[in-house]
Amino acid sequence: MATIWFCLVAFMLAMYVVLDGFDIGAGIVHLFVARTDDERRTVIRSIGPVWDGNEVWLIAAGGTLYFAFPGLYASSFSGFYLPLMMVLWLLILRGTSVEFRSHVVSEIWAQFWDGVFAFSGVLLAIFFGAALGNVVRGVPLDASGHFFEPLWTTFLPAQQTGILDWFTILVGLAALAALATHGALWVWLKTENALAERARRMAQLSSWAGMVLAAVVTITAFLLRPSLFDNFSAHPLGFIFPAFTLAGLAGITFELYARRERLAFLASCVYLLGMLSSVAYSLYPRVLPSSTNPAFALTIDSVKAGDHGLRVGVVWWIIGMALVAAYSVHTYRSFAGKVKLPEAGETY
Amino acid sequence: MEEALTVHRLQFAFTITFHYIFPQLTMGLALLILVLKTVALGSGNEQWNRAARFWAKIFGISFTMGVVTGIPMEFQFGTNWSEFSKMAGGVIGQTLAMEGVFSFFLESSFLGLFLFGEKRLGPRAHWCASLMMFLGSWLSGYFIVATDAWMQHPVGYAMQPDGSFALASFWGLLCNPWALWQYAHTMLGAVQTGSFTMAAVGAFYLLSRRHIEYGKLFIRTGVIVGLIAAFLQLWPTGDGQGLMIARNQPITLAAMEGLFETQYGAPVAILGQPDVPRRTLDNPLMIPRALSFLTYRQWAAEVKGLDDFPQSEWPDSIPLLYFSYHIMIGLGTIFIAALLLAAWLLFRRRLFHARPMLWILMLSLPFPFIANTAGWITAEVGRQPWLIYGLMRTRAGVSPQVSAGSVWFTLLGFLGMYAVLAMLFLFLVYREIEHGPEEALPNAVPARAAG
Numbered sequence: 028m029a030t031i032w033f034c035l036v037a038f039m040l041a042m043y044v045v046l047d048g049f050d051i052g053a054g055i056v057h058l059f060v061a062r063t064d065d066e067r068r069t070v071i072r073s074i075g076p077v078w079d080g081n082e083v084w085l086i087a088a089g090g091t092l093y094f095a096f097p098g099l100y101a102s103s104f105s106g107f108y109l110p111l112m113m114v115l116w117l118l119i120l121r122g123t124s125v126e127f128r129s130h131v132v133s134e135i136w137a138q139f140w141d142g143v144f145a146f147s148g149v150l151l152a153i154f155f156g157a158a159l160g161n162v163v164r165g166v167p168l169d170a171s172g173h174f175f176e177p178l179w180t181t182f183l184p185a186q187q188t189g190i191l192d193w194f195t196i197l198v199g200l201a202a203l204a205a206l207a208t209h210g211a212l213w214v215w216l217k218t219e220n221a222l223a224e225r226a227r228r229m230a231q232l233s234s235w236a237g238m239v240l241a242a243v244v245t246i247t248a249f250l251l252r253p254s255l256f257d258n259f260s261a262h263p264l265g266f267i268f269p270a271f272t273l274a275g276l277a278g279i280t281f282e283l284y285a286r287r288e289r290l291a292f293l294a295s296c297v298y299l300l301g302m303l304s305s306v307a308y309s310l311y312p313r314v315l316p317s318s319t320n321p322a323f324a325l326t327i328d329s330v331k332a333g334d335h336g337l338r339v340g341v342v343w344w345i346i347g348m349a350l351v352a353a354y355s356v357h358t359y360r361s362f363a364g365k366v367k368l369p370e371a372g373e374t375y
Numbered sequence: 376m377e378e379a380l381t382v383h384r385l386q387f388a389f390t391i392t393f394h395y396i397f398p399q400l401t402m403g404l405a406l407l408i409l410v411l412k413t414v415a416l417g418s419g420n421e422q423w424n425r426a427a428r429f430w431a432k433i434f435g436i437s438f439t440m441g442v443v444t445g446i447p448m449e450f451q452f453g454t455n456w457s458e459f460s461k462m463a464g465g466v467i468g469q470t471l472a473m474e475g476v477f478s479f480f481l482e483s484s485f486l487g488l489f490l491f492g493e494k495r496l497g498p499r500a501h502w503c504a505s506l507m508m509f510l511g512s513w514l515s516g517y518f519i520v521a522t523d524a525w526m527q528h529p530v531g532y533a534m535q536p537d538g539s540f541a542l543a544s545f546w547g548l549l550c551n552p553w554a555l556w557q558y559a560h561t562m563l564g565a566v567q568t569g570s571f572t573m574a575a576v577g578a579f580y581l582l583s584r585r586h587i588e589y590g591k592l593f594i595r596t597g598v599i600v601g602l603i604a605a606f607l608q609l610w611p612t613g614d615g616q617g618l619m620i621a622r623n624q625p626i627t628l629a630a631m632e633g634l635f636e637t638q639y640g641a642p643v644a645i646l647g648q649p650d651v652p653r654r655t656l657d658n659p660l661m662i663p664r665a666l667s668f669l670t671y672r673q674w675a676a677e678v679k680g681l682d683d684f685p686q687s688e689w690p691d692s693i694p695l696l697y698f699s700y701h702i703m704i705g706l707g708t709i710f711i712a713a714l715l716l717a718a719w720l721l722f723r724r725r726l727f728h729a730r731p732m733l734w735i736l737m738l739s740l741p742f743p744f745i746a747n748t749a750g751w752i753t754a755e756v757g758r759q760p761w762l763i764y765g766l767m768r769t770r771a772g773v774s775p776q777v778s779a780g781s782v783w784f785t786l787l788g789f790l791g792m793y794a795v796l797a798m799l800f801l802f803l804v805y806r807e808i809e810h811g812p813e814e815a816l817p818n819a820v821p822a823r824a825a826g
Contacts (some may be wrong), residue, residue, distance in 0.1 A: 076487040079442060083483050087475030089449055094472040097464020097539070104453025104460070105774035111454055112785045115447045116792060122443040123799065130436075130803050173457075175776045332465030333533070333541025340469065347476035354484035361492060 028337045029327040032095035033314070035344060037307040039088035044155070044303060045209075045296050046081035050074045052210015054121065054148025055203065056233075057141060060214055060225040064134070065368060067141055071128055073217035073366045078125055080358060082118070091344070095337060098172060098330030099314050106166060106174045107158065110190050114154050121147040148210075149203065156202025160195035163248050163255065163306060164188070165316035168323040172330075188318065194247060201244045204237035208279065209299065212292040217366050227283065230291070234279050241276075241302070252316070255309040265308045272301030379779035380770050383455045386786040388755075390447055392748055393793050397441035397800075399747050402516055402562065403569020404434045405509040407600060412505045416498055426592055427505070428493075429812030430573070435490060436803050438482075440796060447789070455782065459762055459772030462539045466532050467522045469542060470549070474518035482511030516565070517558050524554035526763050527754065528623055540766070553619050557754070560612040563604045564750060567710060568743040570601030574717075575740035576808055578733040589812045591727055594736065598721055602714040608707055614669070620757070621670045624764065626684045627757035630693045631700040632666055633659075634680045641666040641678035649697045654682065690759040699752035706746035713739060 053074055061067040093100045104111060120143050128140035161176075167188075168174045179189040182196070191199075211230035215223050249255055259265050278294025310316070314330060317323035331337065408427050415423035449471060452460045460468075485507040493501050525532075531547025532540045542548060574597025580590030621628045629635075633644050635654040643666045647659035667676040681689060690696050713735055720726035726733075762769040 076491055080480060080483040080487070082442070082446075083475060083479040086446060086449060086479055087472065089453075090468065090472035090475040093449075093452065093460065093464050094468025097461050097468060100453045100464055100468075101457035101461035101774075104450060105455070105457035105777055108454050108774070108777045108781055109785070111450060112447075112788065115450055116788060118446055119443040119792060119796070122439060123796070126435075126439040127799065127803065130806070173776050332468065333535060335533075336465050336469060336542035336545075339542065339545045340472070343473060344476065347473070347480075351476065351480045354480055358484045358487060361488065361495070 028334060028341075029095075029331040030312070031341065032091075032331070032337060033307075033311060033327050036088060036092050036095060037304070039084060039091055041300055041303045041307075043081070043084035043088055045299050046084055047078070048206050048209045048299060049213035049292075050078040050081055050125075050210075051121070051148045051151050052206040052208070053214055054124075054144045054210065055152060055207045056211045056214065056226065056229050057148070058145045060211065060229050061222055062225075064137060066218075066222045067137070068129070069218055069222060069366050069368055070214055071125060071144070072368065073214065075125065076362050077358060079122075080355065082122070091340075094340060095332055096314065096327065096330045097332055099325055102168070102172050102174065102325060102330070103162075103315055106176065107161070107190065109178050110154060110158070114151065114158075117147045117151045117154065121151065148206075152203040152206040153196070153199035156199035157191055157195040159202065159306065160198030160244075161190055162310070162315060163198070164194060164251055165318035165324070167319045168315065168317035168325065169319070170323055172323070172325060174317075194251065197240070197247065198244050201237065201240035204233050204240050205299065205302070207233040208237050209292075209295045212279070212288065212295050216288040216292045219365050223288070227286070227288075230279075231283050234276075234283065238276060254316075254321070258309055258311060268301055268305040268308050270301075271297055272305055275299070275301050379777070379782060380773055382779050382782040382786060383773045383777075384769070386782055386789065387451055387455060389786065390444070390451065390789055390793075392751070393797075394441065394444040394448055395748065395751060396744055397437045397444065398512075398516070399565040399568045399744065400437045400572060401434055401441055402512050402565035403567070403572070404430055404437070405505075405512045405569075406566055407569045407573055407596060408434060409505050409509045410596060410600065412502045416502045422588065422592065425812050426589060426596075429589070429807070431490060432807050433572075433804055435486070436800065436807070438486060440800050444793070444796070455774055455777065456762075456772045457774040457777075459767065462767060462772075463526075463763060465539065465541045466529075466548060467525055469545070470518045470522045470525070474515050478511045478515035478518065481507060482515065485511060513562065516562060517554075520558040520561055521549060521551060521554040523754070524551045524557050527557070527758055528553035528619070529763055529766055540763075553623070556612060556615040556619050560608065560616045560750075561747075563608040563612055564743070564747045566604040567601055567608065568747060570597040570604060571710075571736075571739055571743045573597035574601060574736045575738075578737040579808070580811075581727060582730065582733050582737060586811045586813060594717075594726065594733075595721065598714055598717045598726075598736075601710070602718050605707070605711045605714050609711065613707070617669065624757065625679050626681065626688055627690060627696075628670070629679060629681045629684075630690050630696050631753060631757060633693075633697045634666065634678060635682055637677065637680040637683050639667070639677050640664040640675045641670075641680075643669070644701075646701075649694050651693050688760070690757055692756055692759070696753060696756045699749040699756065703746050703749040703753055706742050706749070710739075710743070710746070 053070055057067065057070055061070045089100075124140040124144035124147065128137055128144070166174045166176055177187070177189045179191040180187045182189075182192050184193055188194075208230050211226045211233060214226040215230060218226065275294050275296075275298025279291055279298060282288075282291035282294055312326045312328070313324045314327055315325040317325075408430050411423050411427040411430065414420070415427060452464075452471075485504045488496065489501070489504040489508050492504065496504060525548060528551060529540075530551050530553075531542065531544035533543040535541050573593045577590040577593030577595075577597060580586045581594070617628075620631070632641075633647060633649045633656045634641055635656070640663065642661035642663045644656055645660045645662065647656040649655075650657050664674045666678055668674050670676065670678055681693075717726060717732055717736060720729050720732055758764055760768055760770075762772040
């Protein structure tokens with residue numbers, strides 16, 4: 028039962044990264060690819076009707092994590108206290124920038140919110156990447172399942188680790204590149220003309236940077252924590268996840284040259300899903316490894332909730348997700364196609 | 376440790392109080408927009424559609440504020456109250472996760488359709504979108520109230536060997552009798568906030584002699600819906616909620632009423648200031664025997680006072696509890712009186728020319744927000760010193776390794792950020808009111824994207 032919930036929570040988090048990833052990514056590339064006010068309005072409009080629903084995946088994943096693995100929720104959220112609070116503030120900035128930009132017709136107002144949108148997108152990507160880096164590397168858990176780690180130390184290798192240090196920031200930069208690619212591909216998919224072309228070139232640039240960074244991160248992660256390889260050597264079937272990752276990367280590169288925006292965006296989704304499932308696969312059954320003593324690692328069995336609750340949960344979770352799938356298909360279909368700005372004098 | 380506990384509590388109290396300004400408005404407006412859309416659909420009168428579009432804009436702004444301030448609430452269970460989360464997550468995580476899965480997806484999907492899709496959907500489907508939006512926001516309210524109700528009156532759980540709580544009865548948790556009363560009482564409060572806001576904007580239009588037709592429509596809708604909600608708020612829901620407290624939290628009842636000594640035929644204090652060290656109520660104004668009657672339906676019944684319980688079990692801030700309860704009750708009573716008068720004038724067709732009454736309606740805008748906030752303070756301070764009533768003390772729930780300094784840092788951060796958000800909210804809503812409902816054409820709603 029705990030394994031099922033491990034997969035379900037991982038699925039919800041992955042959905043969050045893939046869906047809200049393009050909102051955040053659109054923010055990262057916003058200032059570079061969209062130059063005029065019309066272009067910037069087009070970018071904002073492309074995520075306007077969906078970003079809120081995408082962010083709900085984070086809330087729902089957080090809630091599900093809370094109910095299925097309360098021990099993990101308690102330990103990780105309180106251990107990562109300051110960085111999580113900063114993520115919350117960045118999410119507030121991102122949400123208000125998307126929603127409030129269009130309320131006032133003023134150049135200064137629009138420029139301010141464009142800046143906030145880009146700033147929060149860049150930092151959110153780095154923070155989410157750094158969070159993943161911490162989970163992969165492990166945190167100094169004690170026997171009671173608590174940990175405290177400084178927000179940063181000296182940033183040098185071979186020093187005491189911090190939540191932000193050379194390794195986690197490296198993962199953060201890899202995430203920044205991956206989400207920038209994802210967001211640029213989304214903008215390419217949803218727009219036309221000069222804006223779409225600039226987005227395509229941005230995706231090309233960031234996908235190369237992303238590949239280099241992802242390779243460096245993968246190698247350093249295995250050097251830092253060789254045990255990440257254990258599940259793969261025990262069950263080689265798991266190589267299917269890294270294979271998906273590579274296929275996604277190849278797909279992005281190929282489709283960018285072939286100029287097929289829909290397939291390129293799908294390839295980027297496959298890449299992100301492959302990356303996250305590879306990480307989840309290598310961690311299982313651990314959910315938060317310990318950097319001090321492997322025996323203190325939090326595993327799904329040490330942090331799970333009572334069995335009755337987990338069993339009941341599966342029932343409503345499936346019903347709920349079927350409904351979510353229905354709404355999401357409906358929403359994305361309603362807003363499918365390239366974004367068109369209303370012409371002057373027209374209301375829509 | 377003691378300081379950290381205080382700052383953790385302050386941060387939660389501040390962020391939840393600020394957050395709840397917005398959901399109460401959106402939940403109230405969700406019902407009122409549904410009313411407006413229903414009348415529009417039934418009568419085919421375009422004016423009601425325009426009114427719905429106008430309120431949808433304000434709904435959209437408030438909804439955004441609710442979303443961005445709501446996410447920190449869910450995270451804070453883990454960041455600031457990790458011991459509580461570890462012990463109780465298996466139970467209250469259920470309702471919180473269900474809120475995300477069942478209500479937030481519903482709400483966010485249909486809000487997009489409601490704001491953008493009026494032309495494409497046609498009148499019937501657009502009415503449906505407003506119904507779904509209403510269901511989503513009211514469902515979300517239920518899951519949150521059920522979560523709080525479990526902390527007030529834990530049911531349907533089993534104690535695990537390690538001391539944590541596991542879910543034993545799913546329907547027991549969802550159908551907690553405390554949750555049913557508290558939900559009805561809370562939602563009626565939200566409806567009053569929405570109604571007073573609508574009536575106040577209408578009164579503002581009539582007093583400033585603009586958008587007269589819409590002003591009348593807003594006042595009529597606000598006063599009628601608000602009056603119904605105000606009566607139901609008092610009885611049966613306020614009464615039912617009070618009886619739940621009397622039966623399950625007798626110490627809280629005594630502290631709310633400022634009743635220090637156990638009495639037969641206990642009075643209700645209308646005014647007075649509790650002096651906790653001397654255990655008296657200063658400057659009291661009492662209705663004799665009323666408390667006994669309200670609690671036990673007998674004028675002479677015995678009501679336990681605080682002196683019957685050890686001081687360690689008392690809520691830790693009796694004056695705050697006493698005053699927030701009295702502010703809630705006092706405002707609730709004033710609302711009934713004001714709305715009755717307004718409804719009588721409306722019935723006599725004199726309301727739209729009765730400028731003093733219009734002034735009262737306009738100036739009443741902040742008070743339902745205050746009453747709702749005071750109600751929640753009553754519930755949450757009344758639960759103290761327990762985090763889960765009778766099971767876990769508040770001091771046992773905090774995150775042990777988060778220092779007071781860290782929480783000060785984030786509390787100050789929230790104060791600053793929310794001050795800016797509050798100004799933005801007032802600015803944007805005022806602009807919409809100033810702009811008025813006349814030009815609210817279909818799909819001209821820019822609330823969720825550039826338009």
